[in-house]
């Protein structure tokens with residue numbers, strides 16, 4: 001531990017929370033990881049390993065772990081929430097009474113609030129109230145690669161520049177580049193939408209449609225991200241950077257992606273229930289597809305690939321029907337007006 005570095009509480013001990021906590025602890029910050037699974041937390045404390053989510057990967061001995069939320073937050077200067085999107089609001093409500101008054105709250109969760117479609121920064125503003133510095137951590141980053149120290153770049157967006165910088169400082173290190181930005185809308189949209197589009201490329205690869213189809217889906221998927229982002233008021237450069245294109249490419253092509261693996265399984269004819277059970281970790285697209293289409297409908301934006309993924313995930317059409325639908329669309333200019341429409 002290095003004297004004077006901010007103390008960090010990481011809330012959520014799945015694969016990503018554990019990897020980020022290990023990264024920050026290796027950088028010398030006093031770091032506590034909170035999780036709800038007592039066996040897992042005991043293993044992290046005693047064997048320095050998360051056997052459920054990152055088996056076989058050595059965690060730093062300095063990383064502390066607890067199931068006691070109040071204890072995890074005691075003395076924290078910075079809180080990093082890394083639970084799935086469906087648990088985001090309830091986790092913020094649980095931690096709010098224990099948050100030290102000066103501690104800002106960042107999250108590395110990707111998705112929307114299921115059911116309402118609210119952006120996570122909207123949920124955080126409502127639950128935590130005004131005046132709490134907030135930031136979102138996002139970008140192309142498989143937990144396993146970060147946990148074993150492979151080079152990674154991601155981005156931290158927040159309206160409070162000093163807080164976003166302090167989060168980036170905690171993450172930045174010899175094998176980890178953390179950039180900053182001020183576009184929470186665009187950053188959250190990119191991280192959520194790429195999960196839906198990864199299902200599409202997974203389905204195509206599962207159906208053995210070839211590399212041309214994959215590249216076409218990634219490019220037209222980026223176009224869907226840019227159009228919806230423009231409508232909600234996000235910045236185009238955010239989606240052309242790590243939070244958009246970077247994460248889209250990673251998740252659409254890397255077999256470590258759970259969302260891509262769901263698509264692969266569906267493309268090979270497996271049922272959604274079996275595929276999700278086999279993956280055994282959070283697969284955000286299952287809920288995010290509905291929330292992306294809710295946003296698209298609200299803003300009157302057509303998103304053919306995301307819409308087909310939603311219909312496949314609901315079992316309304318087969319992957320083959322989805323392919324037929326996309327290929328039967330009318331021929332048109334690649335950009336009818338500009339990059340966004």
Ligand SMILES: NC(=O)C1=CN([C@@H]2O[C@H](COP(=O)(O)OP(=O)(O)OC[C@H]3O[C@@H](n4cnc5c(N)ncnc54)[C@H](OP(=O)(O)O)[C@@H]3O)[C@@H](O)[C@H]2O)C=CC1
Nearest residue numbers: 013014015016017037083084085087109110142143281282
């Ligand atoms: N894994 C990755 O590479 C990356 C993940 N992310 C994002 O990070 C978020 C977390 O994903 P990830 O860590 O991968 O997921 P995992 O499936 O690896 O772990 C999920 C974690 O969340 C916990 N959890 C589930 N439900 C609740 C709840 N209701 N209250 C409290 N904790 C809960 C689980 O606890 P338990 O074991 O007790 O069920 C587990 O610790 C997601 O939004 C994901 O998109 C972002 C970038 C990279």
Ligand SMILES: O=C(CO)COP(=O)(O)O
Nearest residue numbers: 139140141142257258259
């Ligand atoms: O967000 C991720 C990589 O940036 C992880 O993707 P999956 O959730 O699809 O595994």
